[in-house]
Amino acid sequence: MIDELARLGVGSLAGRAPWRHAVTSAAYCVLALFGLAVVVQALIVVEARPQDLITGIHGMADFIRRAIPPDFTKLPSTFWPTLQTVDIALFGTLVGIVIALPLALLAAANITPSRYAYYVARGVIGFTRAVPDLVWALLFVTAVGLGPFPGGLALGVHSVGMLGRLFAETIEQMDMAPIHALELTGARRLQVFTHGIVPTILPSLLGISLYRLDENIRSSLVLGFVGAGGIGFQLLTAMNLFQYQEVSLLLIIIFVIVLGAERISAALRERLD
Amino acid sequence: MLRVCGVSVQYPNGKRALTDFSLVVGPGELVVILGGNGSGKTTLLRCITRTVAPSAGEIWLGETNLCELEGEKLRRARLELAMIWQHASLVRRRTVLANVASGALGRYYTLRTIFGGLPPAELHAARGHLAEVGLTDLAEQRAGTLSGGQAQRVAIARALAQRPRVLLADEPVASLDPEAAEDIMRLLQRLARSERIAVLCVLHQVELAYAYADRVIGIRDGRIAFDLPRSQLSREEVHRLYIQDIQEAVAA
Numbered sequence: 001m002i003d004e005l006a007r008l009g010v011g012s013l014a015g016r017a018p019w020r021h022a023v024t025s026a027a028y029c030v031l032a033l034f035g036l037a038v039v040v041q042a043l044i045v046v047e048a049r050p051q052d053l054i055t056g057i058h059g060m061a062d063f064i065r066r067a068i069p070p071d072f073t074k075l076p077s078t079f080w081p082t083l084q085t086v087d088i089a090l091f092g093t094l095v096g097i098v099i100a101l102p103l104a105l106l107a108a109a110n111i112t113p114s115r116y117a118y119y120v121a122r123g124v125i126g127f128t129r130a131v132p133d134l135v136w137a138l139l140f141v142t143a144v145g146l147g148p149f150p151g152g153l154a155l156g157v158h159s160v161g162m163l164g165r166l167f168a169e170t171i172e173q174m175d176m177a178p179i180h181a182l183e184l185t186g187a188r189r190l191q192v193f194t195h196g197i198v199p200t201i202l203p204s205l206l207g208i209s210l211y212r213l214d215e216n217i218r219s220s221l222v223l224g225f226v227g228a229g230g231i232g233f234q235l236l237t238a239m240n241l242f243q244y245q246e247v248s249l250l251l252i253i254i255f256v257i258v259l260g261a262e263r264i265s266a267a268l269r270e271r272l273d
Numbered sequence: 274m275l276r277v278c279g280v281s282v283q284y285p286n287g288k289r290a291l292t293d294f295s296l297v298v299g300p301g302e303l304v305v306i307l308g309g310n311g312s313g314k315t316t317l318l319r320c321i322t323r324t325v326a327p328s329a330g331e332i333w334l335g336e337t338n339l340c341e342l343e344g345e346k347l348r349r350a351r352l353e354l355a356m357i358w359q360h361a362s363l364v365r366r367r368t369v370l371a372n373v374a375s376g377a378l379g380r381y382y383t384l385r386t387i388f389g390g391l392p393p394a395e396l397h398a399a400r401g402h403l404a405e406v407g408l409t410d411l412a413e414q415r416a417g418t419l420s421g422g423q424a425q426r427v428a429i430a431r432a433l434a435q436r437p438r439v440l441l442a443d444e445p446v447a448s449l450d451p452e453a454a455e456d457i458m459r460l461l462q463r464l465a466r467s468e469r470i471a472v473l474c475v476l477h478q479v480e481l482a483y484a485y486a487d488r489v490i491g492i493r494d495g496r497i498a499f500d501l502p503r504s505q506l507s508r509e510e511v512h513r514l515y516i517q518d519i520q521e522a523v524a525a
Contacts (some may be wrong), residue, residue, distance in 0.1 A: 003411050032453065034500050176367075177360060177362040178363055180362070181356075181358070181362035181363075181428075182364075184322055184324075184354075184433070185352070185357055185375070185378065185379055186349065186352035186378075186379030186380075187375070187378035188378070188383050190383045191381075191386055194366055194388060195367075195371075195375050195378060198365045199367050200365070200366060203364075237489060
């Protein structure tokens with residue numbers, strides 16, 4: 001019976017010659033060695049020195065000793081940068097949505113009005129996404145000067161890419177049968193859009209946007225490091241002035257903001273359907 | 274009401290889907306089309322809705338030749354030409370009522386229906402159409418929550434909201450259980466009679482054709498095999514329609 005199967009080439013092992021088994025094993029060995037080499041070169045390139053972690057404990061302990069307790073008298077002065085940080089994210093997300101939505105309509109293969117518009121929109125989305133928001137912030141700081149505005153612009157432009165792609169994918173995965181059905185009833189193009197496409201995709205688009213807001217709040221904390229305002233800028237200043245008790249206060253605030261944004265965004269997204 | 278005169282369709286790959294095909298469906302008449310897979314049934318319906326352009330022939334809806342229409346005129350003509358499919362194709366996140374009323378969208382200017390709104394008169398009429406298909410209670414439910422049979426009724430109600438002169442149905446009961454299938458066929462028959470709609474229905478269930486059709490048209494290889502009133506339709510005729518395909522397949 002087994003011989004029969006082997007003759008038919010059904011049994012994978014029975015039908016295989018011994019030398020082929022050896023070749024496969026050798027190939028696995030080479031692959032494993034190659035993987036090991038990749039890891040080792042990474043350790044060398046990043047100059048990984050585990051012993052420094054042990055000697056560095058002293059420095060870390062010193063930092064923590066000097067940072068505790070957090071300086072809560074500075075709390076009032078953190079209010080404005082905190083608001084700035086949240087508002088930069090809000091502004092960036094709104095700008096992103098307003099620009100990404102029409103782009104996504106052009107960049108969705110199933111409803112795009114023309115091939116050219118499709119490629120142009122895909123190009124814009126790809127480019128704005130490929131350049132990181134921190135780099136956009138550097139560019140905008142150079143262009144419009146320090147402050148929260150370049151931060152908002154940076155998040156806005158980067159969000160165009162991130163939102164545009166997800167929006168377009170959502171539209172492309174939409175069930176088209178109801179849309180074609182509406183077209184055949186003699187409804188106008190715009191009516192098919194407002195009565196068929198919008199109600200189908202709106203909850204998904206809102207969910208994506210809320211998630212983007214959450215991500216943007218986290219990004220906006222970092223943007224201050226390159227001079228784009230908000231709590232990140234205050235953190236950088238405090239670090240440079242060795243005000244470690246203020247640094248620890250700011251870290252607590254950042255923790256609260258990030259966790260709060262994540263929770264609120266998740267709770268709102270859960271209600272969508 | 275609906276007249277298909279000598280329509281031929283040749284696809285770009287050279288395949289002939291329909292050859293010199295003619296039929297007439299009068300107001301209040303329920304005509305069933307039978308035929309094997311690939312015989313040209315769906316192509317015929319697509320021709321009538323103008324999603325496929327015939328290479329020859331004319332299709333008349335009342336006094337209008339659909340084949341001559343383009344753009345805005347075609348859109349207006351489609352208002353009187355309703356269609357249902359095997360799957361109901363409803364907008365799942367909208368209410369049943371909104372889905373039904375959306376059949377009337379094309380009669381209104383875009384501005385009046387923007388942001389998903391619909392004229393109150395149409396919503397009122399939509400309740401009437403829902404009553405006609407026996408689903409008054411489900412008006413406020415989301416379309417996505419309906420069973421297959423209910424969804425198909427809503428699709429028919431949406432078709433009624435178009436106030437159509439012709440209703441095309443492409444295998445409307447193919448994914449329904451036998452009881453729901455009978456319900457839908459009874460409904461189509463009743464609507465044809467009471468609203469004087471010309472109903473052209475593609476079916477695979479021969480028994481349903483015997484039970485509900487006024488006339489049965491057999492289609493084979495894109496040509497008319499027979500076009501008979503139900504009373505004159507013999508079992509052998511229908512049998513030949515399907516058996517010939519099998520014989521050809523065996524011979525090949």
